[in-house]
Amino acid sequence: MNPMTQNTSPRRRRGIEEEEEDYRPRDPGAGAVMRVIVPLQGVVQGRGGVVLGSVIPCALFYLLQLYLRRHRSSSQTRPSQPGSSQPETHPPPSPQRTLSRSPSRPAFVSSRAAQVVGDSPYYLGWKAYQDDPYDAVGNPEGVIQMGLAENQLSLDLIDDWLKSHPEASxxxxxxxxxxxxxxxxxxxxxxxxxxxxxxxxxxxxxxxxxxxxxxxxxxxxxxxxxxxxxxxxxxxxxxxxxxxxxxxxxxxxxxxxxxxxxxxxxxxxxxxxxxxxxxxxxxxxxxxxxxxxxxxxxxxxxxxxxxxxxxxxxxxxxxxxxxxxxxxxxxxxxxxxxxxxxxxxxxxxxxxxxxxxxxxxxxxxxxxxxxxxxxxxxxxxxxxxxxxxxxxxxxxxxxxxxxxxxxxxxxxxxxxxxxxIQKYMSENRRRLGERFNVLSEGLKNAGITCAKSNGGLFCWVAMPSFMPFFSQKGENILWENLLKEAKISVTPGSACHCIEHGWFRVCFATLSDHDTLVALQRFQKFCETYKRTSQE
Amino acid sequence: MNPMTQNTSPRRRRGIEEEEEDYRPRDPGAGAVMRVIVPLQGVVQGRGGVVLGSVIPCALFYLLQLYLRRHRSSSQTRPSQPGSSQPETHPPPSPQRTLSRSPSRPAFVSSRAAQVVGDSPYYLGWKAYQDDPYDAVGNPEGVIQMGLAENQLSLDLIDDWLKSHPEASxxxxxxxxxxxxxxxxxxxxxxxxxxxxxxxxxxxxxxxxxxxxxxxxxxxxxxxxxxxxxxxxxxxxxxxxxxxxxxxxxxxxxxxxxxxxxxxxxxxxxxxxxxxxxxxxxxxxxxxxxxxxxxxxxxxxxxxxxxxxxxxxxxxxxxxxxxxxxxxxxxxxxxxxxxxxxxxxxxxxxxxxxxxxxxxxxxxxxxxxxxxxxxxxxxxxxxxxxxxxxxxxxxxxxxxxxxxxxxxxxxxxxxxxxxxIQKYMSENRRRLGERFNVLSEGLKNAGITCAKSNGGLFCWVAMPSFMPFFSQKGENILWENLLKEAKISVTPGSACHCIEHGWFRVCFATLSDHDTLVALQRFQKFCETYKRTSQE
Known part of the structure; x- marks a missing residue:
């Protein structure tokens, strides 16, 4: 696969039609001229050379002028003259007219609004967790959320501070x-x-x-x-x-x-x-x-x-x-x-x-x-x-x-x-490092390697050997298997535009020590199952 | 004055050049074609008719093709071939090159950022107040802010509620x-x-x-x-x-x-x-x-x-x-x-x-x-x-x-x-009505009439007779005089796109009863001075 084909942003991928829709020129007449001439120019440059490249638009222009003339004449026969500088030239609308029940069409929704509605795996994982959230006591078989880069490891310190500083809130x-x-x-x-x-x-x-x-x-x-x-x-x-x-x-x-x-x-x-x-x-x-x-x-x-x-x-x-x-x-x-x-x-x-x-x-x-x-x-x-x-x-x-x-x-x-603040920052760093070590060691024991890292709230883990096949689709299936079978929500590398398949972001700072061990047991079991499956 | 000339939005007023700059087409070549053809089409339609309207672009196209051919040839001679699908074809940059001190040009600032920086009278009045804020004791000659639609009339009720509900905050x-x-x-x-x-x-x-x-x-x-x-x-x-x-x-x-x-x-x-x-x-x-x-x-x-x-x-x-x-x-x-x-x-x-x-x-x-x-x-x-x-x-x-x-x-x-909430809303309405009455009566005594209103935090007042002349400029001067001489900051009608000159928004819900009377005294004195001046 050519890595270069990935080198496009989401909007770009939606295709040029939608992009033009987003930023179309204001004057529809000019837009029409553009749509005819610009591709045409490319065609004639490749084939007919300079002379043909001038004769064809010449002919097209003849037709265009005719069309625009006719269009202009018809618009001049319209009764309303909004450009008139005389105030109140419009007759006030009759009550019958304003209260008439004209058919109601759906009102416009912008391409910006339409575009933003879709859900990525990032959000689907979040939703799966919300529908069935793990709780050590109440729902021990629920989904463990490891897709959220949130830090709850040191909230107790903030809580203590708030207790001793009630005037702050x-x-x-x-x-x-x-x-x-x-x-x-x-x-x-x-x-x-x-x-x-x-x-x-x-x-x-x-x-x-x-x-x-x-x-x-x-x-x-x-x-x-x-x-x-x-x-x-x-x-x-x-x-x-x-x-x-x-x-x-x-x-x-x-x-x-x-x-x-x-x-x-x-x-x-x-x-x-x-x-x-x-x-x-x-x-x-x-x-x-x-x-x-x-x-x-x-x-x-x-x-x-x-x-x-x-x-x-x-x-x-x-x-x-x-x-x-x-x-x-x-x-x-x-x-x-x-x-x-x-x-x-x-x-x-x-x-x-x-x-x-x-x-x-x-x-x-x-x-x-x-x-x-x-x-x-x-x-x-x-x-x-x-x-x-x-x-x-x-x-x-x-x-x-x-x-x-x-x-x-x-x-x-x-x-x-x-x-x-100094105490909090130092203790928070220590706890993050400790948690990273617990998680990365546990994953290593399960057969999953982590990238070298020294900051943030996540491990960046390689699981290509657990994919059913080596492709984007294989990664998607592995992500779904993790969510549905291991009941662990993580962020797939594709959501991060990673060029290599089979990488996942596993966040570690929202779980308690106990829940981290539960998550590691689930990873262990998942890896054993899938190693065995692929060896069979 | 033709009222229709006002019927344009701020961006529209900045002129078509800036507007095109904001939404220019992505392909610079196509943009150039557009800029030549669209005005040209208007010219030939008005004069030379259909045939001339086709011959002139024909000639222009000939020249354009020549230009584009030459341009394309020169770009093909460039050493870099970024479209190549082979990875790593670029030689890695030598340390000398990457650490060379190329001249630093100012980086781009978008038209969206450039456009937003200007200040309207609305903000200038706010600044004048901030520089010299009235205070009954500390700065009794300062600017009284009546340009801010904020309601402080019933904050004491919220304050009492917070006192009796400490758990809420x-x-x-x-x-x-x-x-x-x-x-x-x-x-x-x-x-x-x-x-x-x-x-x-x-x-x-x-x-x-x-x-x-x-x-x-x-x-x-x-x-x-x-x-x-x-x-x-x-x-x-x-x-x-x-x-x-x-x-x-x-x-x-x-x-x-x-x-x-x-x-x-x-x-x-x-x-x-x-x-x-x-x-x-x-x-x-x-x-x-x-x-x-x-x-x-x-x-x-x-x-x-x-x-x-x-x-x-x-x-x-x-x-x-x-x-x-x-x-x-x-x-x-x-x-x-x-x-x-x-x-x-x-x-x-x-x-x-x-x-x-x-x-x-x-x-x-x-x-x-x-x-x-x-x-x-x-x-x-x-x-x-x-x-x-x-x-x-x-x-x-x-x-x-x-x-x-x-x-x-x-x-x-x-x-x-x-x-x-019910008690607050009812009492707040009562206080707003009372304050509106005090202000509108006081302004009436000073010779200023208010529009009929029954909601909001402001009076909409007519002061055309205090303008030095009946125009937008006259309104600006009156606004400045109010700010500099009466030391009262209000919002001019022009900032609200009012079609009639000499109207101002006077907000009444941030002042105490005492300060409202001080403001009314200033209005009274200002009106007396300017009535006299215009009668002399």
Whole structure:
């Protein structure tokens, strides 16, 4: 199979007809001319040469003029003259007319709405879990959800903190204006309260070991909204972002559904532990350009989701050079920056920019409270942009995705407790590392290998030998078998645009220690069954 | 002045060049052909007739073919062949090359980002207030903000309720899962917790005196996000919504900035107390169609912002007939539904739909906690759609604008206290009516008349006699004089696309009784000065 055929974004795959429907030119007459002439030009260039290529359109134009003339004459005979500058030239509608019962046709639904409705395996697995959720006591045969990148390993620490700081969340009747309902009820700066932007900049500085400036922090209702905002600000509809694959399945919807950005997967391979190469980037860039699509940005996730590996400063420097050479933006999704475990250290793109060698204004960082703090329900994301222009536009656009002021106040209190935050981050890293070791060792015993990783909330596991056959369909069947027989919901590699079949993302931070062992037993049993089946 | 010249949306006004830039066709070659042929066709149609109209493009095509041939040959001589299916044909880049310091050019900023940055008077007034905010004790000469439609008149009631229900906002260490951090921290349904959707449907049913179905309630981070979502779902970029004007200034940005919907103001007049007429709707619809722009919806605000009047069931029925006849959607922004005062009752579009005469699926209601509950800081909006298709798409799109789970829990508790809610709504209406009377009487004494209104948080006032001259510029100068001399920030009618000059929206629900009197004294003094000046 030619790996290049995968190198297309979801919208692209829907076929050119739908794409044209999305962005058709306004003037239907001009559209018709285009549809005749553009393919024609290609035909005559290939065959009849220059002279024929001029004579045929000449004839077509003759017919077109005739058609348009007739069309214009008929439109001039219409009784209504909406262009007239005289006010009230229309007779007021008679009651009979306005109350007449004209036949009701279904009203229009946009292609943007129609497109977003479909469900990927990512969501189907989630639904299977919701219909039959595992519970150690109540439903021990239910589906175990390992498809959700959520961190519940350290919630007890947050719970303890809330117990000892009741003032952080209760705000009825306080005398201090900032802590009372009056300090919360009203409109706030759409892009976040100054106190939270300061607290968040300090928190990011602690996590990433480099100074962040609070004036560049823009708060959004979850990191998803921050990513979409960059889509709107860095691209026109139909422009493309390069994204090393496998990548987070949500990016497709985040950037394509409304912002209309095409995602071009840049395939990474297991032989490189799924690290992106400059060669692959160059090829994806050139292929996209060749198709007439303009690349506006490179979007990376560091630590990677779903692989869980981190990019070192050499690689980040290479990516900055690439972005500069191609004159494109570099978006670094660093939502797992504080979830790096083991002996490795995380390097933010902000660290590399400290050298002063690069133009910072093409770099934008995504962060938030969902992963490292384990609080996705609060919907707090961060866009940190080094570009003044993008920052100003994004500040305005946060009108569509502001964070609740009540939640902002809670986070101000939480993040301002530096001692607690330090303790929490350190303990959370330790627990993540421990859980990763338990899961990866257990999977290894069952005969499943994991990619090398040191961050995030997941193992990226190879199960090609359990597929009935080596193809996309084989992977789908294996995924379904895992869900229906082992009752384990995971994310298939295809949802992450992985170029190699048989890889799955297995999230480990929502389960208790006990439930992790149950999941491992199920994997063990599943692998034994399928090894035996394939050997028979 | 021809009123029709105003009948254009903001994007439209920026000129056709920018518009083409926004939605240019993907293939640059095809775009070039279009740019030559389409104007040419108009020229030859007017003069040379059918034959000449065919010969000229024939000649142009000859030249174009030559140009394209040459262009293609040169591109074929390029060394890179990105279309090649052989993997790894590119030589890996040498370290010298990748680390070379190529000149850094500024990275691209989208037209969507560039467009959103400008400031309207609406925001300039807000800034003037922020720079020098009035405070009865601390800054008695500062700017009084009467440009913000926020309701603080009944916050004391909410404050008292919070005092007596501390469990509604504090959630540390509770044993009940739904009330503990574990019930809040994790991912929730993007479109709202089931309990809040039920509580919100019940609340809407109480306010609007008609049954709402919780399964159709979609919660968003503020009503702004719900309006934008309808823009994405009901229109393709470049389609239009009709909006009776004067209208809420935020609609332009809500619908145009990212969803790309063109707003077509439908001018209403003081002689009709700014009620829309079917005649004006018909004219706007036909004019828009004539321009080749497709109308997808009619967007109304009931009670109206900025006028504060309400639409009766006869008018709503007429609008439903109009929407059916034109086969367009009807969006009813009813965020002030519970803020109707005096003896009048509010009629929701939902009431009119009860008759069963109309196809509900083209009707969509906007609601939220910002106005009637006075809690805009919490960012809780509602989209209530009668269309299954729109509902399904909107549920997916709430990934970009979810409400904080912490805030959802607070609202579940608040809205579930039916007794309190009833008392609050009734007392809030009384206070709004009282304040409206004080303000409108005070303004009348100063020589300023208000439009007839019975809902909302504002007076819609006529001050044409205080303009230095009768024009848009005259209105701007009066607005500036009010801000700089009377130190009162209001919203000019032009920001609301009002067709008549000299109208202003004066919000009355953020001030204390004392500060309202101070504002009235300033109006009085300002009017005396300017009456005298114009008489001299």
């Amino acid at each position: 209760s705000f009825g009747g306080a005398d201090d204006m900032s802590l009372s309902i009056r300090g919360i009820a009203g409109y706030q700066e759409y892009y976040g309260m100054p106190d939270l932007r300061t607290a968040m900049a300090d928190f990011m500085s602690d996590v990433m070991k480099v100074r962040f400036d609070s004036s560049r922090v823009i708060l959004t209702a979850g990191a998803t909204a921050a990513i979409e905002m960059l889509g709107f600000c860095l691209a026109e509809p139909g422009n493309a972002f390069l994204v090393p694959s496998p990548y987070y399945p949500g990016f497709d919807r985040d950037l394509n559904a409304r912002a209309g950005v095409e995602l071009v997967p840049v395939p990474c391979r297991s032989t490189d532990n799924f690290n992106v190469t400059i060669t692959a980037l160059e090829r994806a860039f050139n292929q996209t350009k060749k198709k007439g699509v303009t690349v506006r940005a490179l979007l990376i996730t560091n630590p990677s989701n779903p692989v869980g590996n981190t990019l070192d400063s050499n690689m980040l420097t290479m990516l900055l050079v690439f972005a500069r050479e191609k004159n494109i933006h570099l978006i670094c999704d660093e939502v797992y920056a504080g979830s790096v475990y083991g002996s490795s250290e995380f390097t933010s793109i902000a660290n590399v920019l400290e050298s002063g060698e690069f133009d910072k204004s093409r770099v934008h960082i995504i962060y938030g409270a969902s992963k490292d703090l384990g609080l996705p329900g609060l919907r707090v994301g961060v866009l940190y942009s080094y570009s003044d222009k993008i920052m100003k536009a994004a500040q305005k656009l946060t009108r569509f995705c502001s964070v609740s002021s009540q939640t902002q106040r809670l986070l101000i209190a939480l993040l301002s407790d530096a001692e607690f | 504090s959630f540390g260490g509770a044993d009940d899962m739904s009330l503990s951090i574990r019930g809040i921290a994790g991912y929730q349904e993007y479109y709202g917790m089931p309990d809040l959707r039920t509580a919100m449907a019940d609340f809407m049913s109480d306010v609007m005196k008609v049954r709402f179905d919780s399964s159709r309630v979609i919660l968003t981070a503020g009503a702004t996000a719900a309006i934008e979502m309808l823009g994405f779902c009901l229109a393709e970029p470049g389609n239009a919504f009709l909006v009776p004007s004067p209208y809420y200034p935020g609609f332009d940005r809500d619908l145009n900035a990212r969803a790309g919907v063109e707003l077509v103001p439908v001018p209403c007049r003081s002689t009709d107390n700014f009620n829309v007429t079917i005649t004006a709707l018909e004219r706007a619809f036909n004019q828009t169609k004539k321009k080749g722009v497709t109308v997808r919806a009619l967007l109304i605000t009931n009670p109206s912002n900025p006028v504060g009047n309400t639409l009766d069931s006869n008018m709503l029925t007429m609008l439903l007939v109009f929407a059916r006849e034109k086969n367009i959607h009807l969006i009813c922004d009813e965020v002030y539904a519970g803020s109707v005062y005096g003896s009048s009752e509010f009629t929701s579009i939902a009431n009119v739909l009860e008759s069963g005469e109309f196809d509900k699926s083209r009707v969509h209601i906007i609601y939220g906690a910002s106005k009637d509950l006075g809690l805009p800081g919490l960012r809780v909006g509602v989209l209530y759609s009668y269309s299954d298709k729109i509902m399904k798409a909107a549920q997916k799109l709430t990934r970009f604008c979810s409400v904080s789970s912490q805030t959802q829990r607070l609202l579940i508790a608040l809205l579930s206290d039916a007794e309190f």
